[in-house]
Amino acid sequence: MTGNSCCLATLTYRLVRSDHGRTKEYSLHRTKRAPQDPDVKKCSYTFLVPEQRITGPICASATGPQPDKDRVTRMDIADVREVLNKQRREIETLQLVVDVDGNLVNEMKLLRKESRNMNSRVTQLYMQLLHEIIRKRDNSLELAQLENRVLNVTSEMLRVASRYKELEARFAVMAGVVNNQSILITALEEQCLRTLGRGEVPVVPPLVQVVPQNIPVNNRFTNEIQRDHTNRAFPRGSRMDSPTASPFGLNPPPPPQGTLTSDGPFRDCYQVRQAGHTTSGMYLLKTDGSDRLIQAWCEHGLDNGGWTVLQRRRDGSVNFFRNWENYKRGFGNIDNEHWLGLDNIYNLGKQGDYKLMVELEDWTGKKVYAEYSSFHLESESEGYRLRLGTYQGNAGDSLSSHNGKQFTTLDRDKDAFSGNCAHFHKGGWWYNACGQTNLNGVWYSGGVYRSKFQDGIFWAEYGGGFYSLKSARMMIRPID
Numbered sequence: 001m002t003g004n005s006c007c008l009a010t011l012t013y014r015l016v017r018s019d020h021g022r023t024k025e026y027s028l029h030r031t032k033r034a035p036q037d038p039d040v041k042k043c044s045y046t047f048l049v050p051e052q053r054i055t056g057p058i059c060a061s062a063t064g065p066q067p068d069k070d071r072v073t074r075m076d077i078a079d080v081r082e083v084l085n086k087q088r089r090e091i092e093t094l095q096l097v098v099d100v101d102g103n104l105v106n107e108m109k110l111l112r113k114e115s116r117n118m119n120s121r122v123t124q125l126y127m128q129l130l131h132e133i134i135r136k137r138d139n140s141l142e143l144a145q146l147e148n149r150v151l152n153v154t155s156e157m158l159r160v161a162s163r164y165k166e167l168e169a170r171f172a173v174m175a176g177v178v179n180n181q182s183i184l185i186t187a188l189e190e191q192c193l194r195t196l197g198r199g200e201v202p203v204v205p206p207l208v209q210v211v212p213q214n215i216p217v218n219n220r221f222t223n224e225i226q227r228d229h230t231n232r233a234f235p236r237g238s239r240m241d242s243p244t245a246s247p248f249g250l251n252p253p254p255p256p257q258g259t260l261t262s263d264g265p266f267r268d269c270y271q272v273r274q275a276g277h278t279t280s281g282m283y284l285l286k287t288d289g290s291d292r293l294i295q296a297w298c299e300h301g302l303d304n305g306g307w308t309v310l311q312r313r314r315d316g317s318v319n320f321f322r323n324w325e326n327y328k329r330g331f332g333n334i335d336n337e338h339w340l341g342l343d344n345i346y347n348l349g350k351q352g353d354y355k356l357m358v359e360l361e362d363w364t365g366k367k368v369y370a371e372y373s374s375f376h377l378e379s380e381s382e383g384y385r386l387r388l389g390t391y392q393g394n395a396g397d398s399l400s401s402h403n404g405k406q407f408t409t410l411d412r413d414k415d416a417f418s419g420n421c422a423h424f425h426k427g428g429w430w431y432n433a434c435g436q437t438n439l440n441g442v443w444y445s446g447g448v449y450r451s452k453f454q455d456g457i458f459w460a461e462y463g464g465g466f467y468s469l470k471s472a473r474m475m476i477r478p479i480d
């Protein structure tokens with residue numbers, strides 16, 4: 001026998017014999033202990049019964065079992081306790097289950113919450129995606145529209161380019177016709193005069209091309225009819241009077257309007273620039289080997305500055321149809337239209353190696369330039385012969401044909417033409433026979449001008465012989 005599984009307990013029951021000789025049944029019911037009878041024989045039995053939990057008192061009834069349903073035995077209590085224990089265990093189990101369920105519920109709640117969050121996030125992402133798709137679709141639509149527009153513009157450009165080519169071809173034809181007509185008109189004029197018997201026909205220099213074959217500017221002829229006459233120096237087509245006496249040289253020049261520094265004198269404007277002056281304006285110059293002071297305009301706002309301006313046209317305020325002396329000494333206003341003077345130009349050029357820049361502006365405001373790699377004049381005894389280097393620029397080369405030519409004025413004819421080129425071109429210049437350019441001619445307002453002779457400020461390669469430029473400048477600087 002082991003004490004764990006089944007303990008044996010010894011229990012002593014009293015066997016009670018009744019008068020009727022019957023033995024009573026053993027009862028586990030509690031009975032009241034009867035008073036002890038000395039006559040009753042006593043027997044003792046020993047039972048081996050399995051161990052039971054008996055917590056209450058055990059009573060044997062001498063009067064036999066008297067079932068009492070209302071009585072509560074230890075067994076009942078044990079049973080009840082057992083039931084209670086069982087229920088408690090079940091409750092505990094249930095509690096555990098409930099706890100677990102609670103956790104599960106919490107987890108479920110969390111999961112639901114997370115799920116809701118995920119749903120909301122997914123919705124958000126979906127909306128974003130939708131938005132993005134719509135945007136991309138819009139973009140692609142826009143792109144397609146842009147492509148269409150680019151295609152349209154390209155085709156339009158091609159159309160315009162082809163139209164431009166057509167116009168260019170027509171322009172070339174028209175230019176040829178106009179040039180031929182000019183020659184024809186001149187010939188007819190000569191013939192008329194001869195027919196009318198007015199004696200000897202004055203010889204007229206050949207016309208330079210009326211319009212250049214290459215179109216230098218757009219809308220070149222839009223100003224042909226210039227209604228504003230206020231700025232016009234001379235009525236279009238009118239003849240200039242004979243050269244007026246120059247106030248310059250003979251009389252003191254008018255006070256200049258620009259600034260004049262107290263520094264100097266300098267040998268040229270390049271030296272002015274090297275001395276630290278960066279403002280364009282009038283400066284006093286004195287060339288090497290000369291005691292004469294020169295007022296000159298120094299241009300410092302162009303190509304690093306240091307340019308000495310020899311000539312300037314801009315508004316027709318100064319008459320350039322002058323005699324030899326005037327051209328020798330110089331005339332005009334230094335801060336406006338002026339001619340620096342052949343003597344001064346000669347003395348400047350003697351000092352070193354200079355280059356020449358010719359700046360031209362048309363009536364659309366476009367500026368072009370012609371630069372010559374070297375520039376100087378020969379002495380007066382050589383007629384201030386022009387010496388030029390090679391051309392570069394975007395104006396076209398209309399000055400090289402004057403290279404090596406002497407200076408001609410109305411009163412001193414040094415040109416290669418039978419007559420006097422200055423007479424026809426109304427200026428002084430290094431005329432050949434006569435000129436591909438005439439920067440000292442008559443300043444006409446508006447560009448294209450009508451005149452018997454080509455006497456405007458023209459540059460044949462840029463605008464032709466009957467296009468008078470709005471402004472022109474000639475300036476020199478030592479070669480870099």
Ligand SMILES: [Ca+2]
Nearest residue numbers: 415417418419
């Ligand atoms: Ca001549």
